[in-house]
Amino acid sequence: MTQLVLFVIFGAITLAAAIAVVTARNLFHAVLWLLLAFFGVAGLYVLLEAPFFAAAQLFIYMGAIGVLIIYALMLTRGVMRQQVPLVNDQWALVAVLAVALLAVLSWLFLQHTWPTVDQAVGPDSLRTLGEALVDPGRYGFPFEVASVLLVMALIGAVTIVRER
Amino acid sequence: MLEQFTFVGFLFLVALFLGLFMFGVPWLLRLRPRKSSSYKSDPYECGLRPHGEAWVQFKAQYYIFALVFLVFDVEAVFLFPWALAYHHLAFYAVLEGVIFILLLTAALIYVWRKGALEWM
Amino acid sequence: MDFLRNAIVEIGLWIEGLLINAGLAEPAADVIMTVVGAFVVGFTPLMIVVFLIWMYRKVSARIGGRMGPNSSGTWAGPWGLVQPIADVIKMFTKEDIRPQGIDVIPYNLAPIIIVVAAVMIWAVMPFGPGAEMVGADLNIGIFYVLAFSSAALIAFLMAGWSSNNKYAVVGAFRAVAQLLGYEIPQLLSILIVVMVVSSFVGPQGNPLSLQSIVEAQEGMIFLVVLPLPALVFWLASLAEINARPFELLEAESELVAGVQIEYSAMKWGMFYVGEFMGSVAVSALFATIFLGGWRGPWVDTAPVLGTVWFLLKILFMLNVWTFFQMTLPRLRIDQMLAFNWKFLVPLSLFAICVIGVVNKLIPEGATSWLRSGILLATNVVILLLAWAVLAIGKRRRELRAPAGAGVEVGA
Known part of the structure; x- marks a missing residue:
């Protein structure tokens, strides 16, 4: 019961913040709302008994991505004073696409039978994840590829920022 | 697991209470009169009246540091489960983690050689 | 006597017994005890901060050859002990100046976030032996601390960006x-500790939990076993809490007060408290991870002593912090960035690889003394290597620049 109440609270926080992100007229406020949405998602992860992902959510999305967005904002001139328009002339097309995407996703969601395991999350789940990450039979290769991906992201970023 | 987070939840409420208490009590008390004048409420600029906008544009250099940070941040999240399982891993599995780190070290060296870490 | 040996836990059990006797159901009593625990844990850092304000003033005054708060002049109690109370009253009653053109909500939210984040960290801190002495022995332990410490950054950004001030x-x-930058070496040094703890505590135990990090230091404290991560962690943490020599956010002489510039009265006080809470949290983390937390003599017979040792270790580290604050000059921004990205980060990346491999090569049956010795030797070798690399780099720079050419700008 408590869990359900908490789920509703965190879900409401996430949704309300997400709506505020797209309706906020001030870009800086939009980012702050986005951070609140991330926080709500972290709460949902805790309810799913995945505290590592909750902490990673705070750590990466609030501590790094959010900061990066604010940062990009600070590099842009005059975002604070201008009241930017919320829509441009393509809004009708985008609305149709968004509704279509929502329909497809809901359809998929309802079609699929979601496998559920009638078992509590073990205390060693994080260790299992760690072992699986470097197990060549399981995620060993993707793990290394992730590293290469990060390297590429870094090289790309440096190339773009220094190209002047 | 969730029982332990009950404590975290309550601590969050206590922390919020502390923050709001420190913030709210002076606001409610209002022991000193608020006398505002246009000079007093100016943004502080060492005694002169402020000149121009506060939100000035900055150079992109800061952005590189933030991006490099982001990459290493994501790396750390990958490495935490690995370090946690360290005792249970075979030697080659530890080496896999080391290769993961070395690849990123190579990226850091690349950025360094490119001169992106130089402050200008 | 038995009561005193484990006084804190006994008091908790006593209150719970009272509640159950008063007719409360046991789950309800448990919840009430959790709330009481949350209050105790939440107020502990605040109490330490109030004491720290006095100690900081006293110690920093002594370093500067002054008296610090004392009872002469205006009465401030014996040795000026009442001074923090006067400070708090002053903070609460000062006029709150509202600057023009601020972004009201983020501006007011920032100090609250700083205080909340600083308190949240204490949930996983082990105050003594046993599960009762940790607020919540989460299985993500130290990762939780890192997640919340990044919230302070958001608060700084909000404060700076909403103050309508160039300095901010x-x-x-x-x-x-x-x-951001100094979070990386901090993380990496903690990863080294987690790996080593993993092989000390064996298959049982969770190396991310701060309680098992303390338990792993049974034979020897980690400051001796892993001096290199300890050094890196301490330096990086100093930067994280904006302490000298990394005091660039505040930098009175150039930025006036940085992000805090437009804050007055208690809102400024909250930044101040947040900064002090940060230093207490970092000291507590260092004491837990590298100084053995609640470990000390006679803890086995009287567990309550563990809390005393822990608090004493925190106070010791706070004095180290004060010493750094009072004696070191501030770095320039280019030096600060170079020190992180060109020294601490490569050093800790190198260390994590070497220590990871070496520690795995030690046979599993080795005694903890042998393991500690080998790890210490590895640390010393890495430190010597780092010193050699620095010395060679310095020599090269000297050869390149002719002697007497003056100070190299931007080095």
Whole structure:
């Protein structure tokens, strides 16, 4: 019961913040709302008994991505004073696409039978994840590829920022 | 697991209470009169009246540091489960983690050689 | 006597017994005890901060050859002990100046976030042996601490960006460059500790939990076993809490007060408290991870002593912090960035690889003394290597620049 109440609270926080992100007229406020949405998602992860992902959510999305967005904002001139328009002339097309995407996703969601395991999350789940990450039979290769991906992201970023 | 987070939840409420208490009590008390004048409420600029906008544009250099940070941040999240399982891993599995780190070290060296870490 | 040996736990059990006797169901009593525990844990850092304000003033005054708060002049109690109370009253009653053109909600939210984040960290701190003495022995332990410490950065950004002040904006920019960057060596040094704890505690136990990090230091404290991560962690943490020599966010002489510039009265006080809470949290973390937390003599017979040792270790580290604050000059921003990205980060990346491999090569049956010795030797070798690399680099620079050419700018 408590869990359900908490789920509703965190879900409401996430949704309300997400709506505020797209309706906020001030870009800086939009980012702050986005951070609140991330926080709500972290709460949902805790309810799913995945505290590592909750902490990673705070750590990466609030501590790094959010900061990066604010940062990009600070590099842009005059975002604070201008009241930017919320829509441009393509809004009708985008609305149709968004509704279509929502329909497809809901359809998929309802079609699929979601496998559920009638078992509590073990205390060693994080260790299992760690072992699986470097197990060549399981995620060993993707793990290394992730590293290469990060390297590429870094090289790309440096190339773009220094190209002047 | 969730029982332990009950404590975290309550601590969050206590922390919020502390923050709001420190913030709210002076606001409610209002022991000193608020006398505002246009000079007093100016943004502080060492005694002169402020000149121009506060939100000035900055150079992109800061952005590189933030991006490099982001990459290493994501790396750390990958490495935490690995370090946690360290005792249970075979030697080659530890080496896999080391290769993961070395690849990123190579990226850091690349950025360094490119001169992106130089402050200008 | 038996009561005193484990006084804190006994008091908790006594209160719970009272509640159950008063007719409360046991789950309800448990919830009430959790709330009481949350209050105790939440107020502990605040109490330490109030004491720290006095100690900081006293110790820093002594370093500067002054008296510090004392009872002469205005009465401030014996040795000026009542001074913090006077400070708090002053903070609460000062006029709150509202600057023009601020972004009201983020501006007011920032100090609250700083205080909340600083308190939240204490949930996983082990105050003594046993599960009762940790607020919540989460299985993500130290990772939880790191997740919340990044919230302070958001608060700095909000404060800087919403204050409508150029100095504040510059301070916020520096906050990002500094706080983000130094998170990396902090993380990496903690990863080294987690790996080593993993092989000390064996298959049982969770090396991320701060309680098992303390338990792993049964034979020897980690400051001796892993001096290199300890050094890196301490330096990086100093930067994270904006302490000298990494005091660039505040930098009175150039940025006036950085992000705090437009804050007055208690809102400024909250930044101040947040900064002190940060230093207490870092001291507590260092004491837990590298100084053995609650470990000390006679803890086995009287567990309550563990809390005393822990608090004493925190106070010791706070004095180290004060000493750094009072004696070191501030780095320039280019030096600060170079020290992180060109020294601490490569050093800790190198260390994590070497220590990871070496520690795995030690046979599993080795005694903890042998393991500690080998790890210490590895640390010393890495430190010597780092010193050699620095010395060679310095020599090269000297050869390149002719003697007497003056100070190299931007080195």
